[in-house]
Amino acid sequence: MSDRIVAQESRLGYRLLAPAFLVIVLLILYPIMFNLYLSFFDVQLDGNKTWVGVSNYLKLLSDQTFYHSLGTTLIYLAGTVVGTTVLGLAVALLLNEEFPLRNLVRGLVLLPYFAPVISVVFGWQFIFDPVNGIYNHVMVEELGLMSERQNVIGEPDSAIWVVIVFDVWKHFPIAFLLILAKLQSIPKDQYEAAAIDGYSAWGRFIHVTLPELRFVLGTVILLRLIWNLNRFEDVYLLAPNVETLPIYIYYRAFTGVIDQGFAAAVAVVQLVFLAGLIWLYVRKVLKW
């Protein structure tokens, strides 16, 4: 290619990228910086600000509810990551077996993932409703495991488990999809060789399947950590009393005693965690 064409191509490259990139700079990169700036101010809803230095961060460090929120976030992340990965793996193995109508089942399993959050959260609310819900009916009347009906979602300590189960239900399909794709690419002769070597079905799983899946499982885990650290709708709409970090920020920024500078400071802390995870993802996953 001549120099003239090379120059032309690169000019076109910039021109095609420019509109999208401009929007990203203006509405993501600049706001990230602006957020850092705001975290050093006392910020009112109407835009008035007063410089307060690091006092938002000092307030944060001495705030009990912040530590409580960190703990809630950790439980939420651990529960959802383990649940989604294990269930996704189990379902991928199950639906890799051959049986009639397998393709239909594979399609149906994806439904929770693609259903809008807003159209399923209230169904889950109803299942756990203290008066009408099937959960209380089964636990109290059918199985007798609980002596009386409980408002499971009303209590933050039990609501977090409902939130975790809901999240696993909603997101195991994407783990399933990623794992199944990899599972199908493992050559059959590896299993035959392992069978000849005398490995049982379990041995073949441990020695052939798992090592092949190592990278895709790592990807699933990292992506779940990243998305779930960001997650707002699924938690807030199902159980607004479960205060993971995003919900904690939302409450400080827009409800009750509004303190947007403080909310900005919490967002900075969350961004630091997130950046660490993204860095890991770029270093480990994108190289795989």
Add this chain to the structure above:
Amino acid sequence: MAVKRSLGYKVLLFLAVSALLLFTLFPFVQILSTSLKHQVDWGNPSLIPTVVNFEAYKELLGLTSQEVELPETIKIMLQNPAISEEQRAAIIEKFKSNADIFPFGRYTLNTFLLSMATALISTALATFAAYSLARLDYRGRSIFSNTVMFVYMVGGVLLMVPLYQMAVGIGLAGHITGTLVSLLLIYVVQTLPVAIYMLGNYFRTIPKSLEEAAMIDGYSRIEAIFTIIIPLSRPMLLTVMFYCFVIAWNEYLFASVFLKQYHDFHTLPLALQTLFSSKNAIWDRIMAASMLTLLPVLIAFTLANRYIASGGTAGGVKE
């Protein structure tokens, strides 16, 4: 590998698949069931309504004609000749709007228009950006690529305060037009990175020789994009639009921040959450609204299941 499986294996497999389907589909069945039940039937654990009741759907779709009765005192007041025709109309209007009707159609239209605009703008911008990143060579390309990857993973909650303050700062948050423009721009930027990412991966799978052949035939690169790349990518473009549409259709966070005071412009998530938290004992309406919100996504999904599923693995998927 044709292996004869034992009966025990078959039974176990059948039970496992049944349990999986029960877990996956039960909430949907529950929603459908409750949406069709009379209030007296809600506590009944059976999923089959004793009497099928379509009232909730009829009400949401505006099929029942509920005439709003004006209270006697208001009627008397309206007969006062001192009140002008406009004032009279305004008073009647006020009473009708205060009636206990949930304008589902209006909220659906709001959400549909906003989501459709987001999907169109975002996919258009992303097509050019993704093509540029996937095919053209220029200085700094990998930095741009990595930046897209990074912003792809920054959640909206981290941008909530600064974006709100920016909208206030330039005076967009004070009126409804500015608010809608801000919200649309935010939805576009929330969907743009995933759209660029998915389309970029797809463009890389199209053989370069196709465009090169077209360019030897005298097409410019821009013409090659429109005559070769875009027609070849139609299924992927639709998948990307579907993703952007669903992300916007679902969005609650920014809608609640920006639209809270503009009731007429609420989107479905915001309207349903408000309905749910403001009134008690309306399970049938909430569930019917849930079913109706689910329906468009369900239809799109049934029509394009194959593409959508493969799009999911290709994009790693923004959520």
